Amino acid sequence: MLALENVHTYYGKSHILHGVSIEVRPGEVVGLLGRNGVGKSTTLKTIMGLVRPAEGRVAFEGRGIGGMAPHRLAHLGIAYVPEDRRIFRLLTVLENLRTGLDRPGLTDRRREELLQKVYGSFPVLRERRDQAGGTLSGGEQQMLAIARAMMLEPKIILLDEPTEGLMPRMVSQIRDIIQVLHRDGVAILLVEQNVPLTLEASSRVYIMEKGVVRHHAPAAELRANQAVIHQYLGV
Numbered sequence: 227m228l229a230l231e232n233v234h235t236y237y238g239k240s241h242i243l244h245g246v247s248i249e250v251r252p253g254e255v256v257g258l259l260g261r262n263g264v265g266k267s268t269t270l271k272t273i274m275g276l277v278r279p280a281e282g283r284v285a286f287e288g289r290g291i292g293g294m295a296p297h298r299l300a301h302l303g304i305a306y307v308p309e310d311r312r313i314f315r316l317l318t319v320l321e322n323l324r325t326g327l328d329r330p331g332l333t334d335r336r337r338e339e340l341l342q343k344v345y346g347s348f349p350v351l352r353e354r355r356d357q358a359g360g361t362l363s364g365g366e367q368q369m370l371a372i373a374r375a376m377m378l379e380p381k382i383i384l385l386d387e388p389t390e391g392l393m394p395r396m397v398s399q400i401r402d403i404i405q406v407l408h409r410d411g412v413a414i415l416l417v418e419q420n421v422p423l424t425l426e427a428s429s430r431v432y433i434m435e436k437g438v439v440r441h442h443a444p445a446a447e448l449r450a451n452q453a454v455i456h457q458y459l460g461v
């Protein structure tokens with residue numbers, strides 16, 4: 227469904243991605259692991275067109291999406307939750323969620339259904355719906371960012387280190403949300419440094435090192451043999 231083929235990305239003269247190829251099939255949860263600075267976020271930014279690949283191709287459902295505007299990608303069914311979450315700090319939780327509902331072709335009834343559905347998955351967002359986004363805890367802001375992405379009814383969500391800096395209780399809530407999305411048939415490209423979570427939540431895992439994919443394997447295989455994880459991630 228989503229495919230990167232031999233993608234090379236630069237920031238100015240720095241060559242960051244050196245021929246990255248990654249594939250995500252419909253409904254699949256795919257992990258992307260790697261140490262700090264190896265190019266995980268750059269991979270997601272390249273998919274979202276925030277940086278232009280100098281070489282290679284990014285395709286979604288068989289068509290090239292290089293250079294497409296973010297709203298067109300959203301329309302195709304690609305949602306992105308960046309590392310810094312980018313919620314609207316001064317808008318309330320409900321207003322933040324509504325930004326994902328403000329699109330043509332949605333009936334009021336469907337909007338309400340979608341809201342109730344995320345409130346069901348994230349009761350804390352219902353409780354705090356009239357509170358400014360910026361007053362939420364880090365974990366709650368992460369939930370809000372994911373919930374807002376869910377409002378777009380995407381086919382795939384790109385999650386950039388959703389559990390970074392979160393307490394264990396919040397991490398397990400993020401794990402639950404990934405399961406809910408998976409059950410709903412939403413594909414996920416999960417960028418993480420949390421190895422246990424990624425091995426548990428994903429069906430396949432790619433391991434990056436210095437801008438290249440060094441290894442990819444079914445998560446079950448990596449769970450059974452963590453030597454590769456040791457080798458590339460040192461954990």
Ligand SMILES: Nc1ncnc2c1ncn2[C@@H]1O[C@H](COP(=O)(O)OP(=O)(O)OP(=O)(O)O)[C@@H](O)[C@H]1O
Nearest residue numbers: 237240242260261262263264265266267268269309
């Ligand atoms: N806007 C930028 N301009 C120049 N270099 C950048 C820019 N953004 C990232 N880089 C560099 O590109 C490399 C890859 O960064 P990237 O953010 O993709 O890594 P990452 O794997 O997501 O790391 P982390 O786990 O710390 O989030 C790093 O060396 C980083 O310093």
Ligand SMILES: [Mg+2]
Nearest residue numbers: 266267268309
């Ligand atoms: Mg990153």
